[in-house]
Amino acid sequence: MRLMLFRSVAASLALALAATAATRPRYGGILRIETAEAIKSLDPLVAVAGRDAMASRHVQSLLFETLIVLNEHAIPQPNLATSWQHDASFRRWEFRIRPGVRFSDGAALNAANAAESLQPSMAGIGCNAQAAGTDVVVAECKAATPDLPMTLSLPECAIARRAARGGLAGTGTFKVTSSDGKRMALAANDDYWGGRPYLDGIEIQLERPIQQQMVDLQLGNADVIEIAPEQALRMQQEGRRVISSAPMELLALRFNLNRPAAQDEQVRRVIARAIDRNSIYTVLLQRAGEASAGLLPQWMSGYSFLFSPVQPAALRPLRPLPTFILNYDFADMLAKSVAERIAVNVRQAGISMQPVGENIGVRGANGEAWLARMRVDSTDASTALLHLAAQMSADKSKIGSPSTPEQLFRAESALLEDASIIPLAHLPETYGLSPRVRNWAAPIAGGWPLADVWLEMQAGVHP
Incomplete structure (x- = not known):
């Protein structure tokens, strides 16, 4: 009896140990x-557009790191910088570099190579980065820049060491x-x-x-x-x-304002009003992500539901409209389905639209409009909106530096005002x-x- 009990206990212990071993993290593979x-x-500094942007950014994130990262609540956290401070005007910032960090080529991270890597990105926002000693990077900005830590969390601000022959090393x-x-x-x-x-x-x-x-x-x-x-x-x-993930990719219809037919704002508004987002969301996306008429997703801004296309007046019969060519990435089956659905909606509004697949990443879009996938690169609403505005080549003076929800709503409204971009949905990353x-x-x-x-x-x- 005792022997049987011992064997039973031993077997149970063996099973428990096996289960523990199976769930214990292991190195290798x-x-x-x-x-x-x-x-x-x-290269973090090279902007990749279209469907290839996401994979490029994800691989870059494994190779390179930023001074600062944002947590799930969009609060800046130390990364390659252990601390930072600013003056009363928010024009001068100091970032202390983490000690003991090395690039993949063996070189030590210091203030000098960090500042050199940051300078192109800093120049783009009116700031200058330089080293102060071996472990402090100083950013001098022309204007108050209270959101600089958020900006430094963006992928293009990742620290990379550039070799003379064009090689890149990260941390x-x-x-x-x-x-x-x-x-x-x-x-x-x-x-x-x-x-x-x-x-x-x-x-x-x-x-x-x-x-x-x-x-x-x-x-x-x-x-x-x-x-x-x-x-x-x-x-x-x-x-x-x-x-x-949360919905972090904007699917939008963008107009090529270099094409005469797309320059008519009233026509753009008719198209915006004709699109049936609900059918795109429920049928084509199978309710993944969220239908949206705003640039920022609802979970981030809290006000996306307030946006809706302006009801247009009757289309002016000043001249017959040519057929609108709607480009989509030829390798993106979802984009193809969405483009075909939009074309049906728009034809019902009296405008002829023809979806045409194109290698947009290589040749660009040559039609009157194209379906764009735009990555929302930050969980901070203000930083994300400014980043989307940059992808749209929008006039920064139209939006300023929004920080409060009211300012964000006004800034986003200004970006959507001329209907040159029509948000359709926000998509999650799914694996x-x-x-x-x-x-x-x-x-x-x-x-x-x-x-x-x-x-x-x-x-x-x-x-």
Whole structure:
């Protein structure tokens, strides 16, 4: 009897230990990520537009870091800068550089190379960055800049060390070991100041069609794949692991004001009024994200619901209108469906519109309008709006430096006033994960939070 009891206790203990071992973080393994996008540039200063922007930013975030990061409440937190202070006028700022940080090429981070990296971004907002000693970066601004910490959290303000031959080195958790345009390999930064990541490396397969990604995940050939917003609900119903961010990507109709037919503001307003956002949201997006007539998502601004297209007067029959060409990215199936739905809506309003697929990232849009995907790069509403305005090449004097909700609403209203951009919806980032991926903490702003991700060993899967 005692022997049987001992064996029972021993078996229970063994099972408990096995379960603990299975859930304990472990070092090692290669995470396999697939994306439909291409990596156009790894330089934080290079603006990548269109559908390739998101993957480029996510890879950059693994290689480079900013002085400051924002938490989920959009409050600045120390990162490569341990502290900061400003004078009473908010024109002079001092940022103390974190000690003991090294770039992936072995060079030490200091105030001089941090200031050199920041200067192009600082110049764009009327500031000048320079070193004061070895560990303090001083920013001198022409005007009061109370939101400078928020600005320094943006991806283009990431610190990069530029070698004479054009190479880039960062302080991030990973570094690039190879890239051939279709595949990219990253290795763990063993000397990372925050501690080595659990993963040994990352393999990224680029320009992989969404449907093929789904097959690869099902066959166990991928660990992280992109999921189109309209597919997320079905995958969840099938019991698959699906991770989504808050809606952080603006889908909008933009007009090419260099085309004569698109220069008529009244015509633009007729088109804005004709679009049925509800059908786009419920049918095409399967209620993923949120329908929106504002530039900022509702969860961020709190007032997006107040925007609605102005009811236009009857279309002036001064001249016959040519057929509007609506460009969309030829590789974006969701954009194709949305463009076709918009064309139907607009034809019902008496305007002929023809959707045409185009390689917008390479050749740009040459029609009267195009469907744009615009990344909301900050969880701070004011910073996000200013960043969207920059993507629109908007006149900064129209919006100023909004800080209160009332100022933000007025600034956003000014950007939407001439109907040169028509917001349609805000989309989340959605990913499918394999069973072996552990500790993926989905941040509100999306991205690839891989510093603490680890892989569970599974039979038949190479680590």
